[in-house]
Amino acid sequence: MDYNFQEIEQHWQTEWEKAGAYKVSNTSSKKPFYVLDMFPYPSGAGLHVGHPLGYIASDIYSRYKRLQGFNVLHPMGFDSYGLPAEQYAIQTGQHPEKTTFTNIARYVEQLRKIGFCYDWDREVRTCMPDYYKWTQWAFIQMFNSYFDTSLQKAQPISRLIAKWEAEDPTWTTLTEKQQQERLMNYRIAYLADTKVNWCPQLGTVLANDEVSEGLSVRGGFPVEQRVMRQWCLRVSAYAPRLLEGLNHIDWTESLKETQRNWIGRSEGAEMRFNIKGQEEPFTIFTTRADTVFGVTFMVLAPESEYVKRVVTEDKKAEVEEYLTWCKHRTERERIADRKVTGVFTGSYAINPLTHAEIPIYISDYVLAGYGTGAIMAVPAHDSRDYAFAKHFNLPIIPLIEGADVSEQSFDAKEGIMINSGFLNGMEVKDAIRAMKEHITNTGIGRVKVNYRLRDAIFSRQRYWGEPFPIYYKDGMPYAVDEKDLPITLPEVDNFRPTEDGRPPLGNAKDWTYKGYPLELCTMPGFAGSSAYFLRYMDNHNTQALVSKQANEYWRQVNLYIGGTEHATGHLIYSRFWNKFLFDLGVICEDEPFQKLINQGMIQGRSNFVYRYIGEGATGNLYISYNLIDNPEYKDKVQPIHVNVNIVKNDILDIDAFRNWMPEYKNAQFVYSDGTTDQDNPYLGTPAEKQYICGWAVEKMSKSMFNVVNPDDVIAQYGADTLRLYEMFLGPLEMSKPWDTNGIDGVHRFIKKLWNLYEDINNDEPTANELHSLHKLIKKVTWDIENFSFNTSIPAFMIAVNELGKCHKRAILAPIAILIAPYAPHIAEAMWEKCQMVDGASSKRTFVIDAEWPVCEEKYLEESTIKYPIQFCGKVRFTLEMSKDASKEEVEKIVLADEQTIKQLAGNTPKRVIVVPGKIVNIVV
């Protein structure tokens, strides 16, 4: 019988749905296992063939775990608030909810066709009130909490109030507004004036991870710095725990390293420098306390609080001018143009060790947001200070023996100290330690750990996001009552900001709570994705984000598969969010994702035709790729993207090309053999006449005509072939181009496999057949355990070849189970055929209810063992022995064969080594 994949796949997808085969219960005696995909943002373009790569991998693992007897939670949902739907709404007036739901429907349909084992009852959508109720709820908890630095965990803000009431007599004298303002400095979700990334084109602020090189990640629009009053999350308070937690989770080293970089811990010291003629000192942060003797000037960030204090009257105008200039420089300009700029403040600081007077400058190479926004400059040993010193002609004092600082600074942290008072003669490392001790003892400063991680800016001046559960009274924010959640997103008739520049929610009618105005901003994209993994555990719960019982059963995500692009966004925020909920006692695990795998990207593989543009060109002649380097065409052709769906194995479908676009209707070709259409009035058959296309690996995108839709692949080959082929492409974690050239091979294999399930009998399997089967069991089990999915497929192919015409149920039934994770539809059909042998009951049982077969080593042992023998690494021959032979017997024969070895080698062997297995050294 032919392999009718369409019928098989449709049939079993319906059966699964009817039976609720993938429904997962929160109460089971089975061991729980939680496999999670990063849920997608449903874009208008639908899924392309690259998106399901990770989903297929996680599906394989889920199905495998299920067959191993685990209760597997494997849900899917949609990150459905976001900019594209809103941009589309602004352009068309279409409500973003409508486009979002349409897109989701398309995604669900596409995912369903691939045959994933999702429990759709657990679907979440971040834009639904029953979901974002809990996003808002979490926000209120953050608003009502502060971070206790000594306990290193979040605590209810009421404790802080109680403490102040008891211990701080000034507290009760404050007005309510003053009290609220003071509390705002402690809340985990707080309102503050901060310098933000403002994107005028998008009309909103963006988080640091949403900006790259001064451009917005979404859309690539310029981003400028602005001070605005924004909601922030005190993520930085969790920096030590976010860093430490990385040691206990099973993520790739590169991803952990990315997060470590982003958190940016640096150990150093804070030191106070006195200002000449002033009482109050100012504080700087340095990691090179050892270099204090080489400080020849100080630099403040333009935005620094200290600037006001140190500018002298005569320098005021000059400084003002510089500050204004800085303000108007965008982040992008700053990065692009790194020439030295700065201005002298007129004031001098006193070096606390040398007591020298050193000038204080302002320059934008010092960042306000890091450390204290002020530095001590050591030009000899810091390249940025060096450039500044050269530009302003400031002294450069070398502090390390043998360091030549006439041309450039010596930045390395090694060498022997000189010119450094009591540090002279020490190694740099010791000097740092000694100086830290010195400044601590003398009270000049203290040891300090600094983090680069900043608080997350949490307001977006947009419509399509979660409303804040916050209202304003007397200009101060208050959280709405939890029982009034969710605060649902209001309808507006215009998705743009209001005339007077307020966010779009300013267009809503009656946007108030108990008569007070509600917050007009909405939450950013990462709000909804920060705890979705918890909601899947208990998504219908109306009383809590997740019940204690459900959370204690599932605990945490055991396997998370997703792209590496979320390394510094979602994967930091959700860890933070999770730790916060852990502090609250809402959940029982500190880290959300135990193991994380980054699937590689699937790039597009573009195809090109080569239009002739040389002498006498009509613009209508296309040269086959293999000819374009010929002298007559070289540099006279122009590559043009051609739709990859009308190219197969780099051979162009001529008719399809002529019909593709009107401009190609009369296209003429120079074929691979050099002939043209004129030479072949009858238009040769495709076998004889081939037009070969060039190719390149590029991002998969519409404009390159290289997008491959999984629906098309499924229509042509079936979902099982798609699933197998995506895995077969290469290691999961590697990026690779989508190349349809190999898909036929995989499809052929499935057909061969299917043919084995014809006329199944109950005969006893032979030793060889059992050997093939158990080899396969061992291999496939190992592969899945180790996420090496690509190597299982060859193993199946080999097994099918070895089994040839074997139709025995005892062999075929286990193979149906083994392939079920990879190709679930055909596995069901194969399983069913195995159940119906000998007129046995036609009762349908699912392969997913079967048990994963166990490899029995006894079938793997061969009757003989081959020992390849190496002599002095030169001569090899094979010694075939009974498998029962003892080590001594092997040695005996090897020794007996010494004559042969000698003959072959021509001299006395020093050693004979027998492989495989244990090394047997025989020294003669």
Add this chain to the structure above:
RNA sequence: GCGGCAUUGGCGGAAUUGGUAGACGCGCUAGACUUAGGAUCUAGUUCUGCAAGGAGUGAAGGUUCGAGUCCUUUAUGCCGCACCA
């Protein structure tokens, strides 16, 4: 600049513990079957050589009886971070 990862035939890639490198697939070559084939089947396919043989996992060293695998140096590519003091 700092950090991480990679580099194996014409191509994608195997080699799991240091033990016969190139599994499996694509492509290619030859043959069979066919009115035909973008179908199917069989055989071959790292390079070099008529052959015996020799060479061979980016490059150069090292450890080892034995290295794609471990160590050192280096080159190239990809990714992350970056006036972070």
